[in-house]
Amino acid sequence: DTGVSQDPRHKITKRGQNVTFRCDPISEHNRLYWYRQTLGQGPEFLTYFQNEAQLEKSRLLSDRFSAERPKGSFSTLEIQRTEQGDSAMYLCASSLTSAELYNEQFFGPGTRLTVL
Amino acid sequence: AQKVTQAQTEISVVEKEDVTLDCVYETRDTTYYLFWYKQPPSGELVFLIRRNSFDEQNEISGRYSWNFQKSTSSFNFTITASQVVDSAVYFCALSDGHGANSKLTFGKGITLSVRP
Numbered sequence: 291d292t293g294v295s296q297d298p299r300h301k302i303t304k305r306g307q308n309v310t311f312r313c314d315p316i317s318e319h320n321r322l323y324w325y326r327q328t329l330g331q332g333p334e335f336l337t338y339f340q341n342e343a344q345l346e347k348s349r350l351l352s353d354r355f356s357a358e359r360p361k362g363s364f365s366t367l368e369i370q371r372t373e374q375g376d377s378a379m380y381l382c383a384s385s386l387t388s389a390e391l392y393n394e395q396f397f398g399p400g401t402r403l404t405v406l
Numbered sequence: 407a408q409k410v411t412q413a414q415t416e417i418s419v420v421e422k423e424d425v426t427l428d429c430v431y432e433t434r435d436t437t438y439y440l441f442w443y444k445q446p447p448s449g450e451l452v453f454l455i456r457r458n459s460f461d462e463q464n465e466i467s468g469r470y471s472w473n474f475q476k477s478t479s480s481f482n483f484t485i486t487a488s489q490v491v492d493s494a495v496y497f498c499a500l501s502d503g504h505g506a507n508s509k510l511t512f513g514k515g516i517t518l519s520v521r522p
Contacts, residue, residue, distance in 0.1 A: 323509065332497050332512030387508050392439060395510060397451035
């Protein structure tokens, strides 16, 4: 399978706990994105990386959220001190994009987080 | 700021009917990209089409066709002879085309139900 993969697919946690999600993009893709999707809504942009550099963070990404892409390959998204409002589907996408080349984003299956 | 409006929330049709999903967008960019994604019950977003702002040609792919009109800022999607497998949530999305940041702004999605 050469698509975007995410792990875990489902996570149930208690309020106040920390959680970490992993995303493995398509191997040659230089850009990696994180989105959040709540019930009945479209995905909302959280942050993105160009190789290992985090180039933009949305206002949705509070200081409890942190994302890394240490070697420009896989990425992790950590949420500290989870709140019930963090319950959502967390989607990862990757693309091969630069200032000169634009390509569509391919999405992974998502990690569904439930905070009790 | 970019915005995508999908005014229809739910559409129900009988198999073999044609159905059009509407999308209206707002952007101040002169270069931008429009997309449609399908999200079946399994949850994974599936890329359907990308259209750049300089190409207003309509496109047909099998039973799918897209109508892009800059004059009305619309990018509508028509499914001809719908099938039960077309049942899904369909998202229209917009991205600036500068390459510096290609994050997607999604609409809220249209839930399409195709009944046998």
